[in-house]
Amino acid sequence: MMDIRLLVSRGVFLETGSTRIALDPLVLPRAKPQATFISHAHQDHYSTKVLRKLSNIVMSRVTRKIIDPKRRLKNVIEVNPGETIEIDGLVVEAFHSGHIIGSLQFRITLRDAAIVYTGDFNLEKRVVLQPATPLRGDLILIDGTYGHPAYVFPKRREIYERIISRVKEVAGSGEIVLKSRKLGVAQELTALISMSTSLPVIVEPEIARYNEIYEEYGEILGRYAVSEEPRRGAPLITRLSRRLPRNIPAIPVTGWALKTGIPLSSHADFSQLVEYVKRSKAQVVVPVCGFREEFSRYIRENLGVDSYSGKDISIRL
Ligand SMILES: [Zn+2]
Structure with missing residues (x-):
């Protein structure tokens, strides 16, 4: 049994026992995390000012090239798709997320529980990049940008x-x-x-x-x-x-x-989000941005999986 506390507000902050993790933080967490993960180089997923004050910052080499071209940040750990690293008892696996160049999804294994942070992702084959593959995990922290049934895009x-x-x-x-x-x-x-x-x-x-x-x-x-x-x-x-x-x-x-132009997106649409949840075999799913409430309700009511959308969430795995 593991008790997890999640704070979802201007980033995702996870605490369990004495372990603290920050995911795409835009503000400094209350207490210093053991590790910080940056999924990709879109500006709504990182703050250089915040990163300057953190250590063990995990990101891909390409993401670093975009957000820190002069390599001024200290304590960056570069990982690339397919690699596994260990930080203070956390086993971290990095995978393609198929969203933009260098974007990653992470699976973080902590004792017996696997926590997946999808970041922004895309499952479709495109003329650029490799698509993401849904990861299995106990707790999935998923992108919810298009987590509303109105946002189903054509193939x-x-x-x-x-x-x-x-x-x-x-x-x-x-x-x-x-x-x-x-x-x-x-x-x-x-x-x-x-x-x-x-x-x-x-x-x-x-x-x-x-x-x-x-x-x-x-x-x-x-x-x-x-x-x-x-x-x-x-x-x-x-x-x-x-x-x-x-x-x-x-x-x-x-x-x-969707209605006024051409809905080509680097994000998963609603159908892909649902597909990800189904294939992840998760016990608990938390949408971390976008249509959090709507998507969370859909997951509970239609997929029969536990899901939360508040700001301060307690989970027992
Ligand atoms: Zn993005």
Whole structure:
């Protein structure tokens, strides 16, 4: 029997006996954790200011390259998919999470209990990255970004076809802009359009910076040019917040644009989240972000698995 206390607020903080773990913390925990885990380099998953004060910080080599390019953080432990390490009695396994370059999911074994932190993940085969495989564990701390039944996306192949035909159709007669998250979907769009069409692809400089990191770590994105400006006949990939003249057609490419754009996302949609829970064989599941309450209720009522969504949670495993 093991009693676990979880605090889910601006990060996930887990305590059991004298063991304390921080997962993607955005604030300093009340007491110093033995180990801190950073799942990936999106800014809502880490704070450099907080990390400067912590030790035993576990992340992938690629994540470190993005968030700490000058290697100023001390006490970083780099792990890569497929590796297992031990920290103070914790056995930590790292796996691909299929979300963005360098993203990991972790399984942390503590005495007899296996705790899985999925981070943001994706189970589908894409033109970039390796997809995640659901991990088995007793307690699953899962991404809940699209943990609402309204967010079921079409199959990736179908979405890819939609993007390609739309881009070909519009680029023939004018300019077209695809707006997406600059780290994640932007690289998938670069690879998809450059390798499935003969159109010259343009990416913003800020996106090109991440493209280069993908390429450095073996991803193939094809040919693309770097510029801020849209050009006739050449699809431009920009950040979501970019403002453009009204006469230029701009398509938002994100899971949130299910009705208004193209729902290509680096996150698992609702069906994938459910699939993960089923395959994990978990005793307890805690969604840690997004539609926490809705997803937790769905898990309890439809999957027959114990699930919680509060801020301060006590669990007995
Ligand atoms: Zn993310």
